[in-house]
Amino acid sequence: MKHPIPEESLSYWLDTTELPRYSPLLENKETDVVVVGGGIAGITTAYLISQRGIKVTLIEGDRILHGTTGYTTAKLTAQHDLIYDRLIKKVGKENAKLYYASNIAAKRFVEKTISEKRIPSNLRKERAYIYAETEKTLKKIEKEWEAYNKLGIDKCAFQEDIALDMRTKGAIVMEDQAQFHPLPYLKRLTEEIVNHGGTIYEDTRAVDLQKGNRVTIKTDKGHTITSKYTAICTHYPFYDKDGSYYAKLEPSRSYTLAIKPDKKYPGGMYLSADHPKRSFRAAEDDLILVGGEGHPTGKVSDTFQHYEALRDFSEEVFGVTAIPYRWSSQDSNTLDDIPYIGRLTSKDDNVYIATGFKKWGMTSGTAAGLLLADVMTGRENPMEELFDPARVKINTGFSQFLKNNASVAKSFASGKTKGKKQSTKEISIDEGRILETENGREGVYKDIHGKVYRVSTTCTHMGCDVEWNNSERTWDCPCHGSRFTYDGSVIEGPAVKPLESYPSKD
Known part of the structure; x- marks a missing residue:
């Protein structure tokens, strides 16, 4: 029997946490530091700055923790897939060591904060495993194991199998890693921000930025916030007039089911080295x-x-008695697999970014907060050079740059291909489709009540054509990852303006 998958997307973390509501910004404001983005990177940054007695304002375009952070799998680990062999080859042994150290430091910061503040986050020590199911991937696992030894990563081991009913060829286990429920932890940090004189605004989307001795951010409601420093901690920078991040980031989506298993789970956090992940x-x-x-x-x-596909895998490995939750999330990867954390460009002394966590945001986002808080308050941080966004010139990751931007060009061209004209009457209930009309290409969705929503398929970021996402009922841009609701409202950037909408005719 195949158990039904929930019709609506809902994060377990968000469903089990009552988060505070914050008002939108309704006036112009001045502050010392502005943090844009209410996920783990932005909240950690704002929290640390507020602890140092500096006036900080955090703004979020939607609600705090309702972006990528609220849809995580919440692993606190430095085992980020098969990364250390690649890092040694790309950036050298010493930088690979620093990458490991930064993520271990981030993990320990979260653990220490939870312990000291007695936050009920269900923090639990676990082993992290990455395993191979084929001989081809086993060779990659063996190279990764060699990289662990070169870097002196302790509390780890190579083993032939894992404690699950799966045919594996080999695995690397990293001891002393952790998992937790991230939202009670981050909720407490937001409370601490406010208690230390900081302010938080929701439903306040940053749409533009003006540089200078003081930075001015313009919001979607026409108000401004002026500050000495600004940290852009949206997972894709909303402001990108100088950094060309659109060419240096690759957005991707992933999916999660929360299942009730029939078999006993042996413990541990696992990741396959084979594809699909x-x-x-x-x-x-x-x-x-x-x-x-x-x-x-x-x-x-x-x-x-x-x-x-995840349901079929779960049935085979764990047995499934129920599937109470499903959700998806989005993150971006960089040209060299290391996040961009630091100055927006080499010429900027007061505008910073944090992006490109490659779905490892619990540690990378925390590491971003630790680094940004230091550089904006004049403290030295040994990780500054490693994560410096200016380290990546186009030629550094040229092959990946070509791959990413060839894909963008292909998406842009294919999106402009004309299709046949159709009527919205041909669309079924709860269906989205791209139609050719007198307005050109239109994205059309018919809801469960039969109401029709019509939007332009041209993304307001750089003009690529969006595509329908049937499980989330959204319009997603294949070029740079902007996403919109079925009525055209912005869900996530880099776009800051909604899709053009048209009145329904039938």
């Missing part, structure tokens, strides 16, 4: 979070198939 860990309420099925944003219309 599989990630799993236990959670409260006798759940197992099963994730994977990643793909570039906007390149797949029938995204529900990815949930079905």
Whole structure:
């Protein structure tokens, strides 16, 4: 029996946490530091700055923790897929060591904060595993194991199998890693921000930025915030007039099911080295979070198939008695697999960014907060050079740059191809489709009540054509990852303006 997958996307973390509401910004404001983005990177940055007695304002375009952070699998680990062998080859042994050290430091910061403040986050020590199921991938695992030894990574081991009913060829286990429920932890940090004189505004989207001795941010409601320093901690920078991040980031989506298993779970956090990716860990309420099925944003219309693939995998490995939750998330990767954390450009002394966490935001986002808080308050941080966005010139990751931007060009061209004219009457209930009309290409969605929503398919960021995402009922841009609701409202950037909408005719 195949258990039904929930019709609506809902994060377990958000469903089990009551978050505070914050008002939108309704006036012009001056402050010392502005942090844009209410996820783990932005909240950690604002928290640390507020602890140092500096006036900080955090703004979020939607609600805090309702972006990528609220849809995580919440692993606190330095085992970020098969990364250390690649890093040694790309950036050298010493930088690979620093990458490991930064993520371990971030993990320990979260653990220490939870312990000291007695935050009920269900923090639990776990082993992290990355495993191979084929001989070809086993060779990659063996190279990664060699990289661990070169870097002196302790508390780790190579083993032939894992404690699950799966045929594996080999695995690397990293001891003393952790998992937790991230939202009670981050909720407490937001409370601490306010208690230390900081302010938080929701439903306040940053749409433009003016540089100078003081930075001025313009919001979607026409108000401004002026500050000495600004940190852009949106997972894709809303302001990109000088950094060319649109050419240096690749957005992708991934999927998660929360299942009730039939078999006993042995513990541990797991990630497959083979494709399609599989990630799993236990959670409260006798759940197992099963994730994977990643793909570039906007390149797949029938995204529900990815949930079905995760269900089939879960049935085979764990047995499934129920699937109470499903959700998806989005993140970006950089040209060299290391996040961009630091000055927006080499010429900027008061505008900073944090992006490109490659779905490892619990540690990378925390590391970003630790670094940004230091550089904006005049403290030295040994990780500054490693994460410096200016380190990446186009020629540094030229092959990946060509791959990313060839894909963008292909998406742009294919999106301008004309299709046949159709009527919205041909669209079924709860269906989205791209039609050719007198307005050109239109994105049309018919809701469960039969109401029709019509929008332009031209993304307001750089003009690529969006594609329908059936499992989330959204319009997703395949070029740079902007996403919009079925009525055209912005969900996530880099776009800051909604899609053009048209009145319904039938």
